[in-house]
Amino acid sequence: MYGDQGNKLVQHAKRTQNLSHLPTYQTELVRAVTREVRDLDKDVTQLLEPFQGSFDPSADQATACTLLVNHLSMRRNKRCLLAYHRTRTDKLEELVWKGADVNDMPGKSRDDSTGAEGAAGSLSPQEEEYVRQYSDLLAAYKGQWTDIDLTGNLEPPRDLFIDVRVLKDAGEIQTEYGAINLTKNKAQLIAIYRGGCATMPEPRETKSVIQRFRERHIGIDFLG
Secondary structure, X not given: OOOHHHHHHHHHHHHHHOOOOOOOOOHHHHHHHHHHHHXXXXXXXXXXXXXXXXXXXXXXXXXXXXXXXXXXXXXXXXXXXXXHHHHHHHHHHHHHHOOOOOOOOOOOEEOOOOOOEEOOOOOOHHHHHHHHHHHHHHHHHHOOOOOOOOOOOOOOOOOEEEEEEEOOXXXXXXXXXXXXXEOOOOXXXXXXXXXXXXOOOOHHHXXXXXXXXXXXXXXXXXXX
């Protein structure tokens, strides 16, 4: 049935999104979908050939229906091919950003469509070339920002900190983020739990020596 092979490609793409590695490129399946598109296009050309460019769908509805089915099948197969390759390129880019050796994939893999094992790598030749060029492009981009780690986590910090002013000397206090020294009349940042309790071993005693005047979300590096 038209579209069955394309549907298998979409299923492979769906599984790829949930994996930490890149599975083997489905060469035979991609070729099968491509052949189906070419065969459908050939059928459309043969159906339209007798009409010499003057086909009237209302006059021959059976042929019009066949043409519509073939056209929609070709369009769907192309979208499946694009979705499959887009998913793989997204995964490749993700691995390159993480610094993984994408070309050092397991040598043996199992072809889900045939059940046979082969010695081919996980990437197609085109994907290997894409990874090489993308890695070069990324290296050139990173070279402009040597003092910034562009591969770090893009999610903002979720720890809540407060600005406090120390009312009286309390000495060094250990917190879950390390030791802090509470000196009288000194303004500094202290991490707190989301419930509002200071992250001190003895919250009640500590609260008597600090005065909170505002909260803000910042990175933990500001505690240093």
